[in-house]
Amino acid sequence: TQLLEQSPQFLSIQEGENLTVYCNSSSVFSSLQWYRQEPGEGPVLLVTVVTGGEVKKLKRLTFQFGDARKDSSLHITAAQPGDTGLYLCAGVFNDYKLSFGAGTTVTVRA
Amino acid sequence: SQTIHQWPATLVQPVGSPLSLECTVEGTSNPNLYWYRQAAGRGLQLLFYSIGIDQISSEVPQNLSASRPQDRQFILSSKKLLLSDSGFYLCAHGEASGANVLTFGAGSRLTVL
Numbered sequence: 357t358q359l360l361e362q363s364p365q366f367l368s369i370q371e372g373e374n375l376t377v378y379c380n381s382s383s384v385f386s387s388l389q390w391y392r393q394e395p396g397e398g399p400v401l402l403v404t405v406v407t408g409g410e411v412k413k414l415k416r417l418t419f420q421f422g423d424a425r426k427d428s429s430l431h432i433t434a435a436q437p438g439d440t441g442l443y444l445c446a447g448v449f450n451d452y453k454l455s456f457g458a459g460t461t462v463t464v465r466a
Numbered sequence: 467s468q469t470i471h472q473w474p475a476t477l478v479q480p481v482g483s484p485l486s487l488e489c490t491v492e493g494t495s496n497p498n499l500y501w502y503r504q505a506a507g508r509g510l511q512l513l514f515y516s517i518g519i520d521q522i523s524s525e526v527p528q529n530l531s532a533s534r535p536q537d538r539q540f541i542l543s544s545k546k547l548l549l550s551d552s553g554f555y556l557c558a559h560g561e562a563s564g565a566n567v568l569t570f571g572a573g574s575r576l577t578v579l
Contacts, residue, residue, distance in 0.1 A: 391568075396575070397572055398570030399556075401568070404567060444509060444510070446568075448566055453515065453566075454560075455512075456509045459508055
């Protein structure tokens with residue numbers, strides 16, 4: 357059972373366009389993480405959000421954690437081909453376990 | 467700095483053969499260690515996690531087992547592989563407390579024929 361639902365599953369856009377990826381759950385998390393993964397490699401952490409309503413910016417990436425700590429979004433402004441990859445959200449249950457969403461495959465065409 | 471090594475990177479095995487994937491971590495003590503499996507281009511399924519030597523928790527019933535003989539070594543094994551064991555296996559380590567951010571290895575691609 358996937359506790360975290362990510363949408364859309366696939367996203368293909370032109371370079372320079374904006375995109376938003378959503379991560380939703382009925383569960384409350386102590387924190388939520390976003391990872392990016394390239395083919396044949398392990399995921400790499402982008403950001404951790406901890407406080408409900410928190411907004412974090414990482415260059416052209418903006419991450420938001422819902423007020424109730426059940427959902428999050430990732431917004432990319434002026435996407436570039438280098439942003440192509442699989443974006444995964446992960447909810448932290450306790451000190452040991454994370455639950456991952458199914459991922460959103462983002463393709464940015466030059 | 468912390469480093470995580472995972473090998474082999476690629477493995478092709480016949481059905482019914484044994485499996486051993488190894489993972490070692492450098493630069494940290496008493497890490498939480500994890501084995502995940504990932505279907506092609508999809509999310510990660512937690513298989514096992516360990517909070518200490520010989521302390522293994524299994525998340526899903528399966529044909530695989532895990533062992534942690536040393537603090538920074540985590541091994542994924544099978545006595546007899548099934549076709550359904552094919553996949554991309556990722557080892558990861560996390561902080562013992564706090565937000566439990568995971569650092570992943572480069573992964574092992576297993577194909578069972």
